[in-house]
Amino acid sequence: MLPWFKHKSDNSRCLGIELHNGQAFAILRDPTGVIECCSTQAGSDALAEISQWIEQHQLQHLPLVVSLDHQDYELHLLDAPNVPDHELSDALRFRVKDMITQPIEQKVVQGFRLPADAYRGRMDMAFAAVIDRQRIQQLVDWAQELHLELQEITIPELSILQLVAALEPEASVGVLRLDNKEGVFYLYQDGGLYMTRHIDVGVDDLGLDDVSEGELALETDSRLENLALEIQRSMDYFESQLGMGSVGQIWAMVPDAVEIDAIIPELEAAVNTSIRTLSLDSTFNRMSPPDSLTASLATALGGSLSYELAG
Structure with a gap:
């Protein structure tokens, strides 16, 4: 929707x-x-x-x-079947049944399309969310x-798409969400989700409890480079493969346990893209x-x- x-x-x-x-x-x-x-x-x-x-x-x-x-569902990116939107989920259900380990009868499948301009309009793709019926x-x-x-x-x-749309960004937005052990990077534009990428770096790896701005340890700095590399790869895919141009800005969600302000300047410099903390208080x-x-x-x-x- x-x-x-x-x-x-x-x-x-x-x-x-x-x-x-x-x-x-x-x-x-x-x-x-x-x-x-x-x-x-x-x-x-x-x-x-x-x-x-x-x-x-x-x-x-x-x-x-x-x-x-995120532990309750799988998200698959598939070629969209040539069916009307109201038949999309059923058609994707048929395609995804061989990609999961449990019987499809135990699952609910909900599909939604990528925006029409993704992949320069040459490919019709859709996400299939596969959820346990129980x-x-x-x-x-x-x-x-x-x-x-x-x-x-x-x-x-x-x-998060609804949240981004409510804030009415003027350009494409990458949203970075970091948990303790891992993270996710989402890319949105004009009210559409274009990609989501899992990141094997979390706030525990960055040692944020012990880091103050401008004082990154060597190990933390190395992990930060890995995080920046994953973000850069996502933005490169958005620009070259999806054909959507450069990402306008990155919004970093505030993790539930720690602040991430200390790493924002270094991360921003590494990816050469404006990054701001996603503050919703005002x-x-x-x-x-x-x-x-x-x-x-x-x-x-x-x-x-x-x-x-x-x-």
């Missing part, structure tokens, strides 16, 4: 939840922005902890958008138990006192932005 084709809600509030690395991150927003949030602890029963927060704040009967944990049912049952109006189950790639944060909208809360917010709330 393109971000400007939004669903309308009769409610003035909405819940967004991202499930990420076994944790859950929830935001409550109204038309002004995020007014409450909740982040569960690692190792806890994430849904049970979020349930307590929802009941404590009496948030039942609100519309809800859930963004899946996991979907678990989330549906959980929402029903809490009397929530589950509107959509989506994936981070599309939640645009969306209406919490008092304000909690920082780090990557997982920001992704939960992005999912919820697929719904226009009643004023």
